[in-house]
Amino acid sequence: MPRSRVTIRDVASRAGVSHQTVSRVINGNERVSEPTRRKVEQAIADMGYTPNAIARSMARGVTRMLACISPNLTDYTFASIIEGAEQEARNQGYFLLSSSSPDPGTFAELINQLISHKRVDGLIVINPYADNRFEFVPKNFPVVFVGAFSRDPFISSVSLDDEKVALEAVQHLLSIGPRKIAMITGPMQEDCCQDRLKGYTLALHDSGIEVEPCLIIEGDWSATSGQIGLQTLIKQGHIPEAIFTQNDRMAIGVLRAAREYNLSIPTDISVIGVDDMPLSSYFDPPLSTIRQDMPGIGRRATQILINKINNNEAPVQQVKIMGELVIRQSTIHTR
Numbered sequence: 001m002p003r004s005r006v007t008i009r010d011v012a013s014r015a016g017v018s019h020q021t022v023s024r025v026i027n028g029n030e031r032v033s034e035p036t037r038r039k040v041e042q043a044i045a046d047m048g049y050t051p052n053a054i055a056r057s058m059a060r061g062v063t064r065m066l067a068c069i070s071p072n073l074t075d076y077t078f079a080s081i082i083e084g085a086e087q088e089a090r091n092q093g094y095f096l097l098s099s100s101s102p103d104p105g106t107f108a109e110l111i112n113q114l115i116s117h118k119r120v121d122g123l124i125v126i127n128p129y130a131d132n133r134f135e136f137v138p139k140n141f142p143v144v145f146v147g148a149f150s151r152d153p154f155i156s157s158v159s160l161d162d163e164k165v166a167l168e169a170v171q172h173l174l175s176i177g178p179r180k181i182a183m184i185t186g187p188m189q190e191d192c193c194q195d196r197l198k199g200y201t202l203a204l205h206d207s208g209i210e211v212e213p214c215l216i217i218e219g220d221w222s223a224t225s226g227q228i229g230l231q232t233l234i235k236q237g238h239i240p241e242a243i244f245t246q247n248d249r250m251a252i253g254v255l256r257a258a259r260e261y262n263l264s265i266p267t268d269i270s271v272i273g274v275d276d277m278p279l280s281s282y283f284d285p286p287l288s289t290i291r292q293d294m295p296g297i298g299r300r301a302t303q304i305l306i307n308k309i310n311n312n313e314a315p316v317q318q319v320k321i322m323g324e325l326v327i328r329q330s331t332i333h334t335r
Contacts, residue, residue, distance in 0.1 A: 006049045015043035063121050066305065067114050068098045068298075069107060070126035075221075076277050077247075077294055078126055081146060084298025085124055092306050094121075107133040115141060122305045124298075129191050142308040144301045148191040149318055156308070158301040160292045161320040162192045166199025168325055169244050169272050169290050174207050176331055178241035178270055182215040184229040184254065186246045196246050196274075214238050219250050226253025230269075234261055240269060242331070248273035248280050251287055255330075270331040274323070285329035292323050 008026075012019040017036060024032050025040040032040075043049075066089050070078040082098050089096040097120065101107035114120050115138045122142035128134040129148050137143055143155050150157035173181050183200050186193040201211050217232055219225030226245055230253070233240060245251040251273035258265050265271055265285055273280070276291035300319055308314045 006047045008049070011040065011043045011047055011049050014047060015040045063119060064094050065120045066094050066096045066122050066124065066302070067110075067120040068096055068124040068126065069101050069110055070098070071102060071130055072100045073098060077275060080294035081126060081298040081301075084295030085302045086298075087295070088299040088302035089306075092302075094302075094306065096302075101133065104131050104133040104136065108136040111136050111138060122309045124301050124305060127190065130187070130189070142305055142312075144305045144308075146297060146301045149195075149320070150316075154316060156304050156317045156319075158297050158304065158317075158319045158321065160192070160297070161322055162195035163199040163202070164320075165274055165290045165292070165323040166196035166244065166246075167203045168199075168323065169274065170200050170203035171206075172288070172325060172327070172331065173242040173244065173270055173272060174203065176270060179207075179209060180212075180215070180241045181209075182217070182229075182233055182238070182240035182243045184217045184219045184226055184243060184245045184250050186219060186221045186250075188218055193246060200244060212238075215240060219246070221247055221249060223249045223253040223256070226250030227257045228253070230254045230257035231260075239263075242270040242272075245271065245273045248275045248277045248287060248289055251289070251330075252283060255283060255285075255287075266330050266332060272331055276324075276326055280326075281328060283330070288328045288331040289326050290323040291326050293321060297321055 008022050009019045012022045015022065017040060021032060021036065022040050025037050068082050068085050070082065072078060086096040086098070099110055101110055115123065124144050124146055125137060127147045128137065128145045137155070145155055145157040147159050148157065149159055170181060181204065185197060188194065204211055214236065215233070215238060217229040219229050226249065229250065230243065243254055245254055251271055254271050255265060258269055263269055271287065273287055273289040274292070276289045280287040280289050300321070304317050
């Protein structure tokens with residue numbers, strides 16, 4: 001009989017026992033005598049039988065599958081988080097399914113397909129508060145939020161310490177001389193952008209500098225919005241001495257706009273971003289930034305999730321990951 005067709009019932013017939021007894025042997029059940037166990041194990045070896053891991057998991061009421069839903073799968077930050085989550089899941093014997101949901105409706109549909117039909121054991125949600133998708137997160141189900149501090153006391157979260165990231169970035173700018181510091185934010189409905197605004201404000205206040213609303217421009221994380229942000233500041237007559245962009249992509253746009261206006265970086269304007277995306281050190285000039293360990297965030301979230309799956313009484317955890325200041329030529333000029 002071809003190996004691919006060998007079933008648990010074939011093994012049972014070969015060993016002269018019931019298929020339930022074979023199942024007990026496979027699952028390490030102690031309610032099997034030693035002679036019977038040896039007979040079943042010999043039949044398994046002789047026939048080359050390999051238990052179906054997925055079927056075994058489903059029989060136990062688990063799938064060994066996790067799901068990670070993010071706004072998209074192309075953003076470098078999201079992709080890096082998912083990569084870390086997938087590595088940790090695999091290390092712990094789980095598979096990770098990843099999917100994108102650009103809007104709450106798609107998110108709700110995915111939740112219905114994955115959770116209602118019991119296709120996964122746990123769920124990671126990236127940027128749960130980018131819109132109202134958090135309202136569709138299932139109750140009494142293992143869930144971890146990534147990218148935002150959880151507002152739900154029963155859901156764990158892993159995120160960058162965004163307030164401290166902004167505080168450190170602006171403090172660095174202040175340390176090299178600039179006092180007129182602008183900021184280009186991401187979409188302000190997102191929690192991380194609000195927290196980075198708090199850090200920016202705190203750094204200025206600690207140095208005795210009043211926040212000027214005209215120096216704060218809302219972007220959308222894209223390089224184009226960074227370019228438009230600096231163009232807007234210049235057209236309004238608010239040329240800053242330094243700019244803190246809430247991610248590296250918007251910093252690229254700032255560098256582009258500076259060249260358009262013949263402004264030298266960092267002589268005329270110092271620039272710092274957040275993320276330390278792979279090409280940051282190849283920008284012209286190389287970009288100072290706050291590095292975040294995105295794969296590490298994904299790994300930590302997966303660890304918390306699997307712990308919750310295995311122990312429903314596991315305490316809720318709200319983890320904030322520290323960033324790391326990386327100084328390059330876009331801010332080294334001292335006035």
